Amino acid sequence: MRTLDDLDVKGRRVLVRADLNVPLDGETITDDGRIRASVPTIKALTGAGAKVVVCAHLGRPKGRPNPALSLKPVAERLSELLGDDVAFATDVVGDSAQGVADALEEGQIALLENLRFEAGEESKDEAERGAFAEKLAGLAELYVGDGFGAVHRKHASVYDVPRLLPHAAGKLIVAELEVLRRLTEDTERPYVVVLGGAKVSDKLGVIANLLAKVDRLLIGGGMAYTFLKAQGYEVGKSLLQEDQLDQVRGFLNEAAERGVDLVLPVDVLAATGFAEDAPHDVVEATAIPADREGLDIGPKTRELFAGKLADAKTIFWNGPMGVFEFDAFSGGTRAVAEALIGADALTVVGGGDSAAAVRKFGLPEDGFSHISTGGGASLEYLEGKTLPGLAALED
Ligand code: 3PG
Ligand code: MG
Numbered sequence: 001m002r003t004l005d006d007l008d009v010k011g012r013r014v015l016v017r018a019d020l021n022v023p024l025d026g027e028t029i030t031d032d033g034r035i036r037a038s039v040p041t042i043k044a045l046t047g048a049g050a051k052v053v054v055c056a057h058l059g060r061p062k063g064r065p066n067p068a069l070s071l072k073p074v075a076e077r078l079s080e081l082l083g084d085d086v087a088f089a090t091d092v093v094g095d096s097a098q099g100v101a102d103a104l105e106e107g108q109i110a111l112l113e114n115l116r117f118e119a120g121e122e123s124k125d126e127a128e129r130g131a132f133a134e135k136l137a138g139l140a141e142l143y144v145g146d147g148f149g150a151v152h153r154k155h156a157s158v159y160d161v162p163r164l165l166p167h168a169a170g171k172l173i174v175a176e177l178e179v180l181r182r183l184t185e186d187t188e189r190p191y192v193v194v195l196g197g198a199k200v201s202d203k204l205g206v207i208a209n210l211l212a213k214v215d216r217l218l219i220g221g222g223m224a225y226t227f228l229k230a231q232g233y234e235v236g237k238s239l240l241q242e243d244q245l246d247q248v249r250g251f252l253n254e255a256a257e258r259g260v261d262l263v264l265p266v267d268v269l270a271a272t273g274f275a276e277d278a279p280h281d282v283v284e285a286t287a288i289p290a291d292r293e294g295l296d297i298g299p300k301t302r303e304l305f306a307g308k309l310a311d312a313k314t315i316f317w318n319g320p321m322g323v324f325e326f327d328a329f330s331g332g333t334r335a336v337a338e339a340l341i342g343a344d345a346l347t348v349v350g351g352g353d354s355a356a357a358v359r360k361f362g363l364p365e366d367g368f369s370h371i372s373t374g375g376g377a378s379l380e381y382l383e384g385k386t387l388p389g390l391a392a393l394e395d
Contacts, residue, residue, distance in 0.1 A: 001168075001169050001174075001177075001390075001393050001394050002167070002168040002169065002393075003168050003169055003170075003171075003174055004041070004044055004045070004048075004144065004168055004169075004170060004171065006168055007142055007144070007166070007168045009045055009048050009049065009050035009142060010048060010049035010050070010106070011049055011050075011051070011106055012050060012051065012140075012141045012142055013050075013051045013053060013101060013104065013139065013140040013141050013142070014045055014050045014051065014052055014053065014140055014141070014142045014143070014144055015053045015055060015136065015137070015139060015140035015142070015143050015144070015161065015165070016038075016041060016042065016045065016052055016053065016054045016055070016143075016144045016146055016170065017055055017056070017143070017144070017145050017146060017147045017150070017157045017158060017161070017389075018034075018038040018041075018042075018054050018055070018056045018146050018147050018170075018172075019034055019038070019056060019057075019146075019147035019148060019149035019150045019373060019374070020034055020035055020038060020054075020056035020057075020058065020071065020074050020078070020147075021034060021056070021057055021058055021059065021149060021150070022034050022035060022058070022074065023356065024058075024059075024073065027072075027073045028073070029073060029074065029077055031355075031356050031359055031360075032077055032081070033355060033356075033359060033371070033373065034149065034373050035074060035077050035078055035081060036081060037172050037373045038054070038078070038146065038172065039078075039081050039082060040171045040172065041144060041146045041170035041171045041172060042054065042078075042082060042109060043082065044171060045144065046082075046084070046107045046108070046109060047107075049106045049107055050106070050107070050142075051101075051104035051105065051106060051107075051108060052104070052108070052109045052110070053100075053101050053104070053110050053112065053139055053140050054078070054086075054109065054110065054111045054112070055092070055111075055112045055115055055136065055157055056071060056074070056111070056112075056114075056115065056147065057114055057115045057116045057121070057150065057155075057157075058070070058071050058074065058114045058116070059114075059116070060116065061114060061116045061117055062116070063116065063117070063118065063119030063120075063121070063122065063123075064117065064119075065113075065114075065117040066114075066117070069114055069116075069117075070113065070114060071088070071111060071112075071113055071114050072088055074111070075088040075111045078109075078111060082109065084109060085108070085109070086109045086110065086111050087100045087103070087104070087108070087109070087110040087111070088100070088110070088111055088113075089101075089110060089111070089112045089113055090113055091112075091113050091117075092112050092113050092114070092115055092117055092118045092121075092136070093112075093118065093132070093135040093136055093138075093139065096113075097112050097113075097139060098139065100112075101139045101140070112139075115136075115155075115156075115157050118132055119132075120132020120133070120135075120156055121155050121156050121157060122153075122155050122156075123156075129155070129156045129160055130156075130160055132156045132160075133156040133157075133160035133161050133163075133164060134164065136156060136157060136161050137161050137164040137165050140165065141165065141166075142165055142166050142167065142168075143161050143162050143164075143165040143166070143167040143168075144167065144168055144169070144170045145158070145162055145167060145168075145169055145170060145173060145389055145392070145393045146169070146170025146171065146172045146173055147172075147173075147389070148172050148173050148176040148372070148373050148374045148377055149351060149373045149374035149375070149376075149377050150374075150377065150389060151173070151374070151377050151387045151388065151389030151390050152374075152376050152377045152380040152381075152385070152387050152388070152389070153388065153389065154388040155388075158388060158389040158392070159388040159389060159391075159392045160392075162389075162392040162393055162395070163392060163395065167392075167393060168393070169393045172373065173390075173393070175370075176370075176372055176373070176374065176378070177390075179346075179348055179369065179370040179372070180348075180372075180378060180381050180382070182314070182346055183314065183316050183346075183348060183382060184213070184381075184382065184384075187213065187314050188313035188314050188345075188346065189215055189313055189314070190215040190216065190311060190312045190313055190314075191213065191214045191215050191216075191312070191313070191314040191315075192214065192215060192216040192217075192218065192308060192309055192312040192314070192315050192316075193210050193214045193216070193217050193218070193315070193316045193317070193318075194218045194219075194220070194305065194309070194315070194316070194317040194318075194319075194336055195207070195217065195218070195219055195220075195221070195223065195317075195318055195319050196219070196220040196221025196222075196223065196224070196318070196319030196320050196321045196322075196333070196336075196354075197221045197222065197223060197318070197319030197320060197353065198221065198222035198223065198239055199222065199223060199239075199241060200223040200226045200227075200241050200244045200247075200248060201241055201244055202379075203223060203318075203319070203379070204244075204247060205379075205380070205383040205385070206318075206379045206380075206382050206383050207251055208251070208383075209382060209383045209384050210382065211251065211254050211255055211258060211260055212258065214260060215260065215261065216260065216261040216262075216263060216308050216312075217255065217260055217261070217262045217263070218263045218305050218308055218309075219262065219263065219264055219265075220265055220297045220301070220305070220319075220320075220321035220322070220332060220336070221319050221320055221321050221322065222238070222239035223239075223241075223319070224264055224265050224285075224294075224297075225238040225239050225240050225294060226239075226240055226241045226244050226245065226248050227248055227251075227252070227264050228264060228265070228285055228286075228288075229245060230245050230248040230249045230252060231252065231264070233285065233286045233288070234288060234290065235288050235294065236270065236288040236289055236290050236291060236292045236293055236294070237290075237291065237292060237293040238268075238288060238292075238293045238294040239293070239294075261308070263304065263305065263308055264285065265285045265294075265297045265298065265301040266284065266285050266298070266300050266301050266304060267282055267283065267284055267285055267297070267298030267299065267300045267301055268282070268283060268285050268288065268294035268295075268296065268297060268298050268301070269281070269282060269294065269295055269296040269297075269298055269322065269328075269329060269331075269332075270282075270283045270288050270289060270292035270293065270294055270295075271292060271293055271294075271295045271329070272291070272292060273293070274293065274295070274323070275326075276326040276327070276328065277328070278295070278328075280292075280295065280328070280329075282298045282299060283298075285298075285301070294322075295322050295323045295326070295328075295329040296321060296322025296323065296328075296329040296330070296331060296332040296333075297321045297322060297332035297335075298332075299331075301332065302331065302332055302335035302336075305321075305335065305336060305339065306335060306336075306338075306339040306342075309336075309339040309340065309342075309343050309345075310339070310342070310343060312343055312345045313344075313345050313346070314345055314346045315340055315343060315345050315346070315347045315348065316348045316350060316382070317336060317337075317340060317347075317348070317349050317350060317354055318349075318350035318351070318352070318354055318375065318378070318379060319350075319352075319353065319354060320332075320333040320353050320354060320357055321333045321335070321336055324353070324357045324360070330357070330360075330361070333354075333357045333361075334357075334361050334363075337349075337354075337357065337358050337361060337363055338363070340367075340368060341363065341364070341367035341368065345369075346369045346370075347368045347369045347370075348368070348369060348370045348371075348372060348378075349368050349370070349371040349372060350372050350374075350375055350378040350379065351371075351372045351373055351374045351375030351376070351377070351378055352375025352376070353375070354375075355371045355372065355373070355375075358371060
């Protein structure tokens with residue numbers, strides 16, 4: 001894969017695909033991690049005299065302009081972080097984009113409006129996607145792929161544009177891949193993976209692939225209740241994916257056959273409802289009352305999981321252990337984050353909610369070896385899938 005060192009960018013227009021898909025509360029960015037992660041590549045390019053045109057998506061506007069998902073607030077934050085002006089185009093490939101791109105001088109930066117305001121970006125129709133990719137590619141002479149969080153999407157800006165322009169991988173993608181490779185090749189053992197989050201169905205592929213690789217698999221969060229149910233326990237009103245029970249039984253059997261230590265919660269915080277202030281008690285995971293729902297792992301489980309992480313040499317964690325957005329149910333997720341910080345291991349936090357949780361708790365980011373900017377992307381990488389955005393950069 002070519003990197004920035006392989007591109008001669010001086011005086012040339014470079015289209016950078018970044019992942020600036022940050023959580024917003026109105027126009028307020030609640031976690032700017034992905035914007036910060038995009039800075040090193042942009043700085044390297046401006047430093048080398050490029051004219052930088054950044055493109056990115058925000059949310060899922062489904063191919064139509066939606067003012068609530070404008071990248072404008074992101075342009076402002078990016079500008080603050082870069083300490084440099086960022087010109088903002090109010091469309092993606094229209095007159096504004098062309099004008100802004102044409103006006104760039106060496107070392108200057110522009111951000112295009114949300115790519116997903118254009119139907120061509122995500123289209124499954126190759127011709128429609130291709131036509132949009134042509135227009136996007138027309139804004140620049142070179143392409144740099146750096147939106148790691150979106151490399152699992154076969155979208156025009158991720159997959160088609162690099163086939164139209166000389167291209168290279170940016171610093172973020174290079175850094176992410178360096179770490180993820182260490183989770184798949186010559187992994188130092190014990191190798192422990194912690195998975196959480198609401199749905200088992202989102203994690204099927206990764207569990208299937210990891211059972212052949214890990215020493216221990218710790219399961220918390222909403223998905224744990226389907227595992228508990230598969231073992232024959234009642235889970236009350238907790239999240240449950242009935243249609244995944246057979247699959248999960250298969251995983252439990254396979255773990256036993258392979259000698260993988262698959263660890264489930266032994267106690268949970270069982271609440272009367274899904275609310276910040278819902279009354280709740282600690283109950284055994286095998287005795288969740290019929291009218292309660294588990295919203296976090298309990299204290300004995302936190303200790304159990306911490307013990308399973310203490311001697312690990314490699315740890316990957318994806319997905320919260322409970323409803324960490326509610327303070328009362330954030331303790332389990334915090335405990336796992338702290339156990340990673342305490343471990344003398346390669347510790348990787350896989351994007352999305354787990355990364356947001358780390359920052360919400362105010363834990364030191366340098367307490368982890370790596371906090372990925374890609375949730376879905378890092379999971380699909382660990383599933384062993386071919387990621388369209390990486391394949392396109394390799395060609
Ligand atoms: C993400 O947040 O997962 C990435 O930015 C990709 O966005 P998407 O899941 O909406 O495709
Ligand atoms: Mg996603």
